[in-house]
Amino acid sequence: MSFFEAKNISIRFGGIRALELVNFDVKKGEVFSIIGPNGAGKTTIFNCINRYYDLDEGAFIFNEKDISRVRPHVVANLGIARTFQNIELFRRMTVVDNLLLGRHRRRRSNLFAEALFTGFVRKQEIENREKAEDIIDFLDLQAYRDQIIENLPYGVQKTVEIGRALAMEPELLLLDEPSSGMTLEETEELSFWITDIKEELGITILMVEHNMKFIKEISDRTMAMSFGEVITQGTTAEVLEHPEVLKAYLGEEDAFTEN
Template sequence: MAFFQAQEISISFGGLKALDRVSFTVNKGEIFSIIGPNGAGKTTIFNCINRFYDLDEGVFLLDGKSLSSAKTHQIADMGIARTFQNIELFKNMTVLDNLILGRHRKRRSNILTEMFFFKPVQRQEINSREKAEEIIDFLDLEAHRDQLVVNLPYGVQKTVELGRALAMEPTLLLLDEPTSGLNMEESEDLAFWLDDMKEELGITVLMVEHNMRFVKQTTDRVLAIDFGQTIIEGETNEVLNHPDVMRAYLGEENVCNA
C-alpha cells in the first residue's frame, strides 16, 4: 500500500549531485526513517518535497498525486506538515497562537466574512481552539500555553513545533532530526508520542534522524543514503545491520576492527 513514493528523484547544485536517482516507498501509517552521514542529502529530500527546490528528474507521489506542480504554500493543503532541524516557530507569539496558526489551512474565510464574524467563521474559530487545546493536552504543554515561544527552553520549543505540525492534521508528517538537542527524557517522551500518533491518529511519519537508538526504537522501515545515492531500503534491523550502512557511518577500518 504505497502512500508516499519518491520515484528516481535527482537534483544537482552546480556540479554536485545532491540526490541521484533515489527511490523509496512509505506505506500508510508507518514510521519511516531516512538515515545517512552528514551531507548525504537527507534534508534536501525534505526541501524537495516542500517544493523549495525543483527536482531535476523524478517525482514525488502522495496517494498517487504528483507534488511537482504544487506551489510551496500548497504543500500544506495537500496534508503534509513538517518540523525543522533548527526550529522555525513564530517566536514572539504564544504557544497557543503558534498552534492556532497550524490551523490556517483548515480554515476558509475572507475579510468580509471575518468582519461580520459569520457562523462558519465562528465555527472554524471554535474548532481551531478546541483542536489546539487537544494538542496542548496531548503534548503536555499546559504549563506553557500562554507563554511566548522565545522564552521557552529548547526542548519545549521542539515540542511546540511538533504540536503546530499536528494542528495541521497532516496525513504525512515530516520530522527533520526530531531528537537533536533533546535530552534522554525528552527523547523518551517523543518516542511515546510518535507511537500514539501512529496508533491513535493514523499519521504516516517520514523522518530524518541521526540517533540510531531512537530509530531502532520507533521506526518500521529505513532508507539509508550516502552521497545522494541509495545504500539500502528495508526493515529497520536489516538496514541498521547492513555492512554498507555500518561502513558509511563508521568508516571502513572501524567495521573491520569491530
C-alpha cells in the same frame, strides 16, 4: 499504489549530485526513517518535497497525485506537514497562537463574515481552538500555553513545532531530526508521542534522524543514504545491520583493528 512515493528523484547543485536517482515508498500508517552521514542528502529530500528546490529529475507521488510541480504553499494544503532541524516557529507569538496558525489550511475565509464575527466564523473559531487545546493536552504543553516562543527552552520549542504540524491534521508528517538537541528524557517522551501519533492519530511519518537507538525503537522501515545515493532500505533491523551502513557510520573496520 503506495501512499507516498519518490520516483527516481535527482537534484544537482552545480557539479554536486545532491540526490541521484533515489527511490523509496512510504506505506500508509508507518514510520519510515532516512538515515545517513552529514551531507547524504536527507534534508534535501524534505526540501524537495516542500518545493524549496526544484527536482532535476523524477517525481513525488502523494495519494496518486504528482506533487513535484505544485506551488510551495500547496504542499501543506495537500496534507503534508513538516518540522525543521533548526526550529522554524513564529517566535514572537505564544504557543497557542503558533498552534492556531497550524489551522490556517483548515480555516475558511470570508473577510466580511470574519470582521462581523458571524455564527459560522464563531463555530469555526471554537473548533480550531478546541483542536489546539487537544494538542496542548496531547503533548503536555499546558504549562507553556500562553508563553512567547522566544522564552521557551529548546526541547519545548521542538515539541511546539510538532504540535503545530499536528494542528494541520496532516496525512503525512515530515520530521527533520526530531530528537536532535533534546535531553535523554525528552527523547524518550518523543518516542512515545511519535508512536501515539502513528497509532492514535493515524498519521504516517517520514523522518530524518541520527539517533540509532531512537530509530530502533520507533521506525518500521528505514532507508540509509550516503552522498546522495541509497545504500540500502528495508526493515529497520535489517538496515542497521547492513555492512555498508556500518561502514558509512563507523568507518572501515580496519580503523578499529589496526590499533
